[in-house]
Amino acid sequence: MSASTSTVSRRPWLLGSYAALVFAFIYLPIIVLVAYSFNRDGVGGFPPRHFTFAWYRQLFADSAIWDSVVNSLIVAAGAVVLSLTLGLLAALALDRADFPCKSLFRRLVLLPLILPGIITGLSMLMFAVIAGFQRSLILVFFGHGTALISVATTELFAGLQKMDRRQEEASLDLGATPWRTFWLVTLPNLKLSLIAAGLLIFTLSMDEIAVTFFLIGSESTLPLEIWGRLRRGITPEINAISTLILVVSIILIAIWYHLRTRNEHD
Amino acid sequence: MNFIYSRTYKALVTLPPILWVSLFLHLPYLMMLLHSFWAVRDGVIVDRWNFDNYATLFKNPLYLQVLFRTARIAASVTLLSVLLGYPVAYFLSFHAGPRKEILYQLVIVPLWVSYLVRGYAWKTILGSDGVLNGFLQYLHITHGPVSAILYSPFAVVLMLTHIYTPFVFLPIYASLEHIPRPLIEASQDLGASPRKTFFRVILPLSLPGLLAGATFAFVLSPGDFLAPLLVGGPSGTMIANLVQSLFGAAYDWPLGAAISVFILVITVALLAVTQRVEKHWSFE
Numbered sequence: 394m395s396a397s398t399s400t401v402s403r404r405p406w407l408l409g410s411y412a413a414l415v416f417a418f419i420y421l422p423i424i425v426l427v428a429y430s431f432n433r434d435g436v437g438g439f440p441p442r443h444f445t446f447a448w449y450r451q452l453f454a455d456s457a458i459w460d461s462v463v464n465s466l467i468v469a470a471g472a473v474v475l476s477l478t479l480g481l482l483a484a485l486a487l488d489r490a491d492f493p494c495k496s497l498f499r500r501l502v503l504l505p506l507i508l509p510g511i512i513t514g515l516s517m518l519m520f521a522v523i524a525g526f527q528r529s530l531i532l533v534f535f536g537h538g539t540a541l542i543s544v545a546t547t548e549l550f551a552g553l554q555k556m557d558r559r560q561e562e563a564s565l566d567l568g569a570t571p572w573r574t575f576w577l578v579t580l581p582n583l584k585l586s587l588i589a590a591g592l593l594i595f596t597l598s599m600d601e602i603a604v605t606f607f608l609i610g611s612e613s614t615l616p617l618e619i620w621g622r623l624r625r626g627i628t629p630e631i632n633a634i635s636t637l638i639l640v641v642s643i644i645l646i647a648i649w650y651h652l653r654t655r656n657e658h659d
Numbered sequence: 660m661n662f663i664y665s666r667t668y669k670a671l672v673t674l675p676p677i678l679w680v681s682l683f684l685h686l687p688y689l690m691m692l693l694h695s696f697w698a699v700r701d702g703v704i705v706d707r708w709n710f711d712n713y714a715t716l717f718k719n720p721l722y723l724q725v726l727f728r729t730a731r732i733a734a735s736v737t738l739l740s741v742l743l744g745y746p747v748a749y750f751l752s753f754h755a756g757p758r759k760e761i762l763y764q765l766v767i768v769p770l771w772v773s774y775l776v777r778g779y780a781w782k783t784i785l786g787s788d789g790v791l792n793g794f795l796q797y798l799h800i801t802h803g804p805v806s807a808i809l810y811s812p813f814a815v816v817l818m819l820t821h822i823y824t825p826f827v828f829l830p831i832y833a834s835l836e837h838i839p840r841p842l843i844e845a846s847q848d849l850g851a852s853p854r855k856t857f858f859r860v861i862l863p864l865s866l867p868g869l870l871a872g873a874t875f876a877f878v879l880s881p882g883d884f885l886a887p888l889l890v891g892g893p894s895g896t897m898i899a900n901l902v903q904s905l906f907g908a909a910y911d912w913p914l915g916a917a918i919s920v921f922i923l924v925i926t927v928a929l930l931a932v933t934q935r936v937e938k939h940w941s942f943e
Contacts, residue, residue: 412750422780439793483676490669509882516687635776
């Protein structure tokens with residue numbers, strides 16, 4: 394097949410060079426970011442001249458950053474639990490129950506995925522103000538958890554659709570209660586989907602700015618802490634934390650991707 | 660087929676998510692919609708029903724200017740993302756050979772890299788004492804810093820193109836991969852030139868993917884209020900920044916809500932139209 398399709402274009406090298414340039418464009422900012430995190434003389438200028446770990450040392454001593462990392466981790470962990478719980482129920486409902494306006498609900502639950510974050514964030518802010526909730530980290534957790542039900546529902550519904558329904562039927566036929574069947578058959582079957590969705594939600598929550606921006610109180614999450622510093626003038630310390638974020642997200646992607654392919658092959 | 664699950668089971672899985680989502684997600688969206696028809700009188704929001712907020716958006720020259728700039732930026736981002744994404748998808752689908760899988764992953768990985776981290780990277784590259792200016796001076800192309808690069812609509816377009824190219828690439832690649840290869844062989848066997856094969860067979864069959872990707876970039880980029888703040892400056896202000904300031908310092912929630920609803924309606928309408936067209940075009 395590749396022999397015949399290679400005649401589609403007579404000059405694949407031209408196309409290949411173009412593709413290489415696009416890859417360079419995509420990766421250039423990331424490479425620059427990492428390179429300058431080791432640059433003694435700041436985030437600009439060319440070429441970076443003096444190699445140093447000083448910015449990483451400064452970063453590790455910077456308690457404000459680490460406080461915000463802890464806040465982000467708490468929010469993300471909470472958002473994973475909240476959105477997976479409700480997303481799992483919603484996915485089960487869409488998969489096996491009939492209720493009025495089902496297809497409408499299925500579309501509406503996806504709104505936070507397709508709308509700009511600012512609209513979801515501001516809508517939630519209005520609700521919070523009118524309902525009398527204080528802007529705080531807890532509100533951010535509720536916001537993330539609720540908005541990300543969209544992701545959980547989509548991922549888990551896909552997992553349920555692939556599941557072999559007969560195992561549950563057998564379990565119920567053999568006299569297991571629905572509750573027992575849920576814990577011993579349904580959940581174990583969905584394990585990989587749950588972990589994959591959880592990782593995705595965790596990553597999205599850790600990186601979220603738009604909703605957080607409007608719901609946060611006096612504390613900071615990691616993205617908002619970085620955001621605040623960007624406005625005050627920048628040092629390679631931000632490159633250093635960005636490089637660490639990069640490393641962690643690549644590890645998470647690798648895990649997610651691994652689970653995903655395993656899930657597809659099962 | 661659903662008879663094996665009892666009514667209690669169905670109620671237990673259905674009610675909690677519906678109640679939660681309706682109360683904490685759809686009610687807030689509904690409040691946004693309601694506010695867009697209300698007004699501010701003496702610094703207080705009152706439910707005086709009117710369409711003035713929507714009229715203001717289309718009458719105020721400042722808002723119109725920002726609206727048109729947003730549309731221009733979104734269109735540029737869409738066009739550039741397609742111009743960058745399509746050839747790469749084409750190359751991967753037809754010419755990458757055994758390296759296809761790894762190259763595919765290489766396009767996807769940046770999607771997962773923090774949005775803020777990528778935006779920040781562009782700021783350090785484009786700034787007046789940034790990497791690009793340093794590079795140009797190092798090569799003696801320019802002798803002092805060029806300050807016009809950062810804080811311009813161009814910088815916003817560049818940053819958003821960088822963000823959306825992988826998004827646009829994905830559906831295009833998927834649609835190219837779905838083209839039955841015998842169709843292409845048939846076209847060539849019947850004597851069509853590579854150019855003709857591309858324009859008569861490959862391009863039309865990849866249009867659904869192209870459309871999906873383009874819609875995605877066009878619909879999502881106007882809602883971005885962080886890119887203009889990060890690299891756009893005052894001349895790069897977009898519609899979402901208006902919303903943000905109306906909800907903040909300006910304290911005109913109804914007007915901010917009207918602009919949000921406008922963005923929401925455009926987004927949902929464009930997505931619905933694209934979905935229809937895609938269904939119509941797909942040949943399966």
